[in-house]
Structure formats: structure tokens, C-alpha cells
Amino acid sequence: MxxxxxxxxxxxxxxxxxxxxxxxxxxxxxxxxxxxxxxxxxxxxxxxxxxxxxxxxxxxxxxxxxxxxxxxxxxxxxxxxxxxxxxxxxxxxxxxxxxxxxxxxxxxxxxxxxxxxxxxxxxxxxxxxxxxxxxxxxxxxxxxxxxxxxxxxxxxVALPHDLYAVLVNPLAGVPANKTSQVFASLGAATLAGTPSKEPTPRFSRIDDVIAYAKARGNDLEAPALRLLPIIGTVLADLRRLENGLLSQLSGAGPTCFTLFKTRSEAEAGALALRLRQPSWWIRPTRLG
Incomplete structure (x- = not known):
């Protein structure tokens, strides 16, 4: 079986x-x-x-x-x-x-x-x-x-049940050592000691998630953009989507995401983007 x-x-x-x-x-x-x-x-x-x-x-x-x-x-x-x-x-x-x-x-x-x-x-x-x-x-x-x-x-962490996203990858070629190149370009400073632990955040509403994610961002976005400039095109297209709440890079990229409050809004956003960028990998989904 x-x-x-x-x-x-x-x-x-x-x-x-x-x-x-x-x-x-x-x-x-x-x-x-x-x-x-x-x-x-x-x-x-x-x-x-x-x-x-x-x-x-x-x-x-x-x-x-x-x-x-x-x-x-x-x-x-x-x-x-x-x-x-x-x-x-x-x-x-x-x-x-x-x-x-x-x-x-x-x-x-x-x-x-x-x-x-x-x-x-x-x-x-x-x-x-x-x-x-x-x-x-x-x-x-x-x-x-x-x-x-x-x-x-x-x-x-408990996330609101109705948190949706559109995931987008431009299917551009990436170097085999992409992640190490991104970290090298970031040039993070040496830690002086062990960072203090923050309280685990609580998210009652989607707006709480958006506010937290917008404030924290993705520190790898700038160095990833330098390595793969097409990420900038992806983010610009995502930020044009109707009802999109926040668009950012995931990990070291090049996949980016936009958050939505409903499945229908995410699906409509994915459809609109496919019409503009038919060669990209585009998927609406619920996050949890």
C-alpha cells in the first residue's frame, strides 16, 4: 500500500x-x-x-x-x-x-x-x-x-486561520552557492554575546501578523537583490496586486510572497499576476 x-x-x-x-x-x-x-x-x-x-x-x-x-x-x-x-x-x-x-x-x-x-x-x-x-x-x-x-x-506560534498568500518564483537561474553568496554580501557583524530572548509574539488578528512582519522584514532581501536583481521585479509586481497586505522575500530567495485576508483575494491576485507573468511559478495558498 x-x-x-x-x-x-x-x-x-x-x-x-x-x-x-x-x-x-x-x-x-x-x-x-x-x-x-x-x-x-x-x-x-x-x-x-x-x-x-x-x-x-x-x-x-x-x-x-x-x-x-x-x-x-x-x-x-x-x-x-x-x-x-x-x-x-x-x-x-x-x-x-x-x-x-x-x-x-x-x-x-x-x-x-x-x-x-x-x-x-x-x-x-x-x-x-x-x-x-x-x-x-x-x-x-x-x-x-x-x-x-x-x-x-x-x-x-498561533497564526490566524484566515491568513493567505501568493507565492511567486520567477524561475530565474540561481548559482549553486546562492545562499552562501547572499550571506557573504550581507556581511553580518560578529556577535559580542548571546542575544537576549524575546517573548514569543501573539497574533490575534491578521493585522497583528502584518505589523510584526513589516517591522521585522527580511535582512537577506538587500543582498539577495544584489545577486538576483529580478527579485526587485517580482516584489514590484506583487505590490501592485489588489488587496495585497504585505510583500516580502522568503529566505534567501528568489521566492517572494504577498499576504491576503481571504482565499478569493489570493486566488484573484495569482490570476492577475499570471496574466502579466505567464512564465513565473505562481501559487495561492493558505498559511498555517
Whole structure:
């Protein structure tokens, strides 16, 4: 019987880079949400096919080993003999796009493999996830959180149910080391000490989310724009959409988003943008 796990797109509603730590990693603070109906799918089934089969519209953009392979290896190390006979990835999200596609795929793989091993707990999965990358732990839970440290501290946040977005990626070519180039261009200052922990924000209304996200922004937006100027075109087009509340970059880009109060407004915005930019990847979704 086919088993599957949804790997939702991860959206950085905010991304503050607080400085570079003595170990070379960057201290961050990010309000993270997940698309409820936009993402990849990892499937597990019986069969004799070895390795990971990749299908979907962006399958051709993945070459060599990927985080799904790494997740399988990490799980097999924890649970010997647990490697699947057949595992496939339906790649619906653009690659290297700032919405955590690879990390979400790895997290979904760990969740899927653990479904057959009840002795593997969520803390076990988080331990495996931390080895795979800074964004993998937040994708294990795939729920709204305030993410701090280097991604290891996750405080759950309640978002209003009726928070919608249009996600847009211009499908422009990005360098393989995009994220490292963006961070290098940012040139974050060295941290003098451990940043003080802020209280976890509370959001009663969408307006609270908008006000918070607008005030915090995304510190990677300016350096990402220098590397990929087309991000400026995307943001300008998004800011023209009727009923759009806030438009920002997610992660290191180039995917950007605009927030809306209703699904119909988000869908209308996506349709209007597709008419202007038919070659772009454009998806309306609810965030949660």
C-alpha cells in the first residue's frame, strides 16, 4: 500500500540575522509558516526499485545526491535495516528557491520512515534533522514557529486561520552557492554575546501578523537583490496586486510572497499576476 507524506513549502514571514557567531554560523530570528496546499510529496511503497525516484515538474533540476538520500541514510543509521525498497519524490517546488523545498523533503522522508517504527519519537527525528541542515528541524513539525539560534530553537506560534498568500518564483537561474553568496554580501557583524530572548509574539488578528512582519522584514532581501536583481521585479509586481497586505522575500530567495485576508483575494491576485507573468511559478495558498 502506498504511503505518502506532504512536504509543504516553508515561508519566512520574517528573517532577522542578528550576527555571526564565533563558530561561523549566523544567529537568526524568524517567524516561519507553512503552505497548507503547496509542496512536494514523498511516497513510500513496496517494490524492487532501489534509490530515490524523482518525478514532477522540477525533477530535472535535481542532480546527484540530495537531502532525501541524506535523510534515508540518517534514519538507517538510527534504525538499522530501515532503508525502504522504494521511495519517490514528487518535486513540485522550485529548487533552491528560499522556501525550504529540500529541507521539507528531508523532513517528510524522516516522518514517513518513522511511521513504521513507533519506537522512533519526535525528539529522535529532530536529532536526525539537525544533522541534515538548519532548516530541517523546523520542517519536521511543519507548524508555525518562532525559530531562533541557528534554527534549533523552535517556539510554536498561533497564526490566524484566515491568513493567505501568493507565492511567486520567477524561475530565474540561481548559482549553486546562492545562499552562501547572499550571506557573504550581507556581511553580518560578529556577535559580542548571546542575544537576549524575546517573548514569543501573539497574533490575534491578521493585522497583528502584518505589523510584526513589516517591522521585522527580511535582512537577506538587500543582498539577495544584489545577486538576483529580478527579485526587485517580482516584489514590484506583487505590490501592485489588489488587496495585497504585505510583500516580502522568503529566505534567501528568489521566492517572494504577498499576504491576503481571504482565499478569493489570493486566488484573484495569482490570476492577475499570471496574466502579466505567464512564465513565473505562481501559487495561492493558505498559511498555517
Amino acid at each position: 502506498l504511503k505518502s507524506e506532504f512536504a509543504p513549502a516553508k515561508i519566512n514571514l520574517t528573517l532577522e540575522i542578528l550576527g555571526r557567531r564565533s563558530d561561523g554560523y549566523h544567529e537568526l530570528r524568524s517567524l516561519v509558516a507553512f503552505a497548507q496546499d503547496v509542496g512536494d510529496v514523498v511516497e513510500l511503497a513496496s517494490g524492487s526499485l532501489s534509490g530515490v525516484e524523482i518525478t514532477g515538474p522540477f525533477a530535472g533540476d535535481i542532480s546527484g545526491s540530495n537531502l532525501v538520500d541524506s535523510a534515508i541514510a540518517a534514519f538507517a543509521e538510527k534504525v538499522p535495516g530501515a532503508a525502504p525498497n522504494r521511495l519517490s519524490l514528487v518535486k513540485n517546488l522550485p529548487v533552491a528557491s528560499g522556501i525550504g523545498g529540500g529541507s521539507a523533503d528531508a523532513a517528510a522522508t524522516l516522518r514517513l520512515l518513522s511511521s513504521a517504527y513507533p519506537e522512533v519519537s519526535e525528539p529522535d527525528l529532530l536529532t536526525m534533522a539537525r544533522v541534515l541542515g538548519a532548516d530541517v528541524p523546523v520542517c519536521i513539525r511543519a507548524r508555525p514557529v518562532m525559530m531562533t539560534g541557528v534554527g534549533e530553537t523552535l517556539d510554536e
